[in-house]
Amino acid sequence: MSVLVYIESENGKFKKASFESASYAKGVADQLGTSVTAVTINSEENESLSTYGVSKVLNVKSDKLSKFNANAYADVISQATKSEDAKIVVLGQTANDKYLAPLVAINLEAGYASNVVALPESTSPFTVKRNAFTNKAFNFTTINSDVKIIGVAKNAYGLKENETSITVEDFNPTLDESDFTIHVESVDKATDKVTIADAEIVVSAGRGLKGPENWEMIENLAETLGAATACSKPVSDMGWRPHSEHVGQTGKPVAANLYIAIGISGAIQHLAGINASKYKVVINNDAEAPFFKAADYGIVGDAFEIVPKLNEKLKEFKANNA
Amino acid sequence: MKILVCISHVPDTTSKINFTEGDTKFDTNGVQFVINPNDEFGLTRAMWFKEKQGASVDVVNVGGPETEPTLRKALAIGADNAIRVNTVAKDGFQVAQELAKVAQDGSYDLVIAGRESIDYNGGMVPGMLAKLMKANFVNTCVGLEVDGDKATAIREIDGGKETLTTNLPLVIGGQKGLVEESDLKIPNMRGIMMARKKPLNVVEPVGAQEKTSADKFEKPAPKGDVKLIDKDNLDELINLLHNEAKTI
Numbered sequence: 011m012s013v014l015v016y017i018e019s020e021n022g023k024f025k026k027a028s029f030e031s032a033s034y035a036k037g038v039a040d041q042l043g044t045s046v047t048a049v050t051i052n053s054e055e056n057e058s059l060s061t062y063g064v065s066k067v068l069n070v071k072s073d074k075l076s077k078f079n080a081n082a083y084a085d086v087i088s089q090a091t092k093s094e095d096a097k098i099v100v101l102g103q104t105a106n107d108k109y110l111a112p113l114v115a116i117n118l119e120a121g122y123a124s125n126v127v128a129l130p131e132s133t134s135p136f137t138v139k140r141n142a143f144t145n146k147a148f149n150f151t152t153i154n155s156d157v158k159i160i161g162v163a164k165n166a167y168g169l170k171e172n173e174t175s176i177t178v179e180d181f182n183p184t185l186d187e188s189d190f191t192i193h194v195e196s197v198d199k200a201t202d203k204v205t206i207a208d209a210e211i212v213v214s215a216g217r218g219l220k221g222p223e224n225w226e227m228i229e230n231l232a233e234t235l236g237a238a239t240a241c242s243k244p245v246s247d248m249g250w251r252p253h254s255e256h257v258g259q260t261g262k263p264v265a266a267n268l269y270i271a272i273g274i275s276g277a278i279q280h281l282a283g284i285n286a287s288k289y290k291v292v293i294n295n296d297a298e299a300p301f302f303k304a305a306d307y308g309i310v311g312d313a314f315e316i317v318p319k320l321n322e323k324l325k326e327f328k329a330n331n332a
Numbered sequence: 333m334k335i336l337v338c339i340s341h342v343p344d345t346t347s348k349i350n351f352t353e354g355d356t357k358f359d360t361n362g363v364q365f366v367i368n369p370n371d372e373f374g375l376t377r378a379m380w381f382k383e384k385q386g387a388s389v390d391v392v393n394v395g396g397p398e399t400e401p402t403l404r405k406a407l408a409i410g411a412d413n414a415i416r417v418n419t420v421a422k423d424g425f426q427v428a429q430e431l432a433k434v435a436q437d438g439s440y441d442l443v444i445a446g447r448e449s450i451d452y453n454g455g456m457v458p459g460m461l462a463k464l465m466k467a468n469f470v471n472t473c474v475g476l477e478v479d480g481d482k483a484t485a486i487r488e489i490d491g492g493k494e495t496l497t498t499n500l501p502l503v504i505g506g507q508k509g510l511v512e513e514s515d516l517k518i519p520n521m522r523g524i525m526m527a528r529k530k531p532l533n534v535v536e537p538v539g540a541q542e543k544t545s546a547d548k549f550e551k552p553a554p555k556g557d558v559k560l561i562d563k564d565n566l567d568e569l570i571n572l573l574h575n576e577a578k579t580i
Binding site for chain 2: 105139194198210278309331
């Protein structure tokens with residue numbers, strides 16, 4: 011009857027989002043008076059989950075699962091859920107988690123609530139608070155099925171340390187050949203860049219930059235901060251920056267600790283997309299830009315003057331605080 | 333190739349979101365409804381398959397009669413037939429089961445849905461539908477080619493893309509990238525006139541049960557005033573980010 015959490019790893023290593031899922035699962039387990047069991051696939055650092063309250067790990071080792079495969083991974087999670095007789099299944103909201111969760115829901119005939127931002131309001135009935143209307147509102151959803159699946163939004167519940175003694179067991183799922191009908195031909199992933207999904211800080215720029223040739227100062231600032239770069243919708247539509255950087259209602263949501271918007275006026279769709287970020291800074295020469303109403307800190311002025319200066323000062327700050 | 337495009341009927345992206353009846357219902361007053369943007373990228377890609385590869389394109393929505401103008405718009409863009417499953421959409425699980433019946437009855441080769449609707453953001457219907465249909469499934473799909481019964485799909489992953497190959501039948505959860513923003517079609521007068529004559533079939537639901545209920549809504553707490561910092565005093569910004577926000 012433990013709470014089951016799926017912990018994603020990449021090349022054997024966990025990510026911050028994985029520990030957030032574990033922290034959340036522990037929170038739910040405490041509410042229900044039970045413990046947390048994690049299921050991991052080809053992970054090499056299972057013991058580290060003890061820091062976030064996991065008591066037991068079901069670790070799957072399989073060469074067949076060395077590449078992500080949504081159906082096969084969903085089967086692993088479903089079988090682990092049954093083997094533990096778990097009623098609550100927790101996942102994160104990475105691209106892979108979002109791919110998997112609906113498949114697990116059908117396997118287990120379970121209700122699924124995505125983008126969950128807080129521990130259940132109540133456990134009977136089982137009601138969770140989630141983002142809806144692309145961060146323009148919250149929605150309280152009650153899950154009525156026997157098994158319940160929760161997708162925890164990034165950077166919402168956060169990391170909670172809770173040292174627990176841990177046991178790691180091998181878990182041998184039954185894999186079905188029919189799960190392996192989608193083949194990964196190639197992966198194109200920049201390994202030297204911080205991604206928007208993982209970033210603590212995102213530096214984003216808009217039409218105010220006047221042209222793609224002016225992005226160097228944005229990239230420099232992002233590098234100083236260890237941040238990901240992003241952009242507004244017009245900028246990606248005009249082809250100044252790739253679609254993968256487009257932030258907003260039809261682009262990517264950003265749930266970073268700090269979002270710095272440079273030369274972005276703040277259309278309602280853009281503001282919705284970044285609403286889940288904790289702190290927002292706006293730099294814009296138009297004091298009437300709507301972004302100032304959504305930001306925590308604002309500077310009215312010319313980005314071409316401010317951004318390089320800010321970058322120099324931040325470098326100095328980083329050097330003094332290293 | 334027979335294509336089914338799943339269409340959600342959602343508030344326009346510029347809508348102000350309000351609730352009524354004690355914050356239990358979305359307030360549709362003064363709201364313009366549109367084809368869910370993620371679905372519209374998919375519909376436009378389907379039109380490309382129609383023009384280049386002779387595919388037929390049907391569109392489907394699970395919802396009441398109020399969603400018909402949105403289906404008519406999809407017909408005006410160029411879809412051949414529309415289907416409305418005549419029931420209130422309650423949750424992703426129920427909608428996926430209703431769609432699975434339509435998809436099976438129509439023996440579609442390719443089902444295109446948006447990765448999520450921009451209202452409830454459930455992000456579950458495409459995957460659930462694929463599982464119910466026992467079809468292959470690619471989520472966050474930003475590129476799709478079909479050759480015979482083979483498909484090549486590009487999936488957006490965190491921090492990059494991957495290229496996948498698979499076979500039909502296939503369900504995708506699509507988004508921007510399937511086509512460009514500039515490829516989206518605004519229906520012309522001829523399209524609108526033709527759409528009036530195209531079939532919009534209303535079918536009765538199988539009566540699938542939901543697993544979740546959306547009980548109540550809440551708007552985010554109003555934001556405090558912005559702290560303005562003089563452009564010649566950037567040290568203050570760094571100080572605030574370090575000591576107050578604790579983000580650097």
